[in-house]
Amino acid sequence: MAIAYDHLKADLALCTGTRKAGQQCNGTVHVCGQCGARGCKQNRPGLCSEQAFDVLDQCLKCGAHAMQPAG
């Protein structure tokens, strides 16, 4: 019996933002433990419309290093 990958994937919070190139991000969503901002983490700022963290796990909203898994 095959593992239901689709179901497992649906349980993860995926970023619904749009990347610069126009495609949906689908990155893993994280939450800031300081200000509650939700969004994905990208290598550089401004890569995704819903980006909330930079490559150093720093929150782009409040500047805290309090990145936590979403959900």
Ligand SMILES: [Zn+2]
């Ligand atoms: Zn924050």
Ligand SMILES: [Zn+2]
């Ligand atoms: Zn994203």
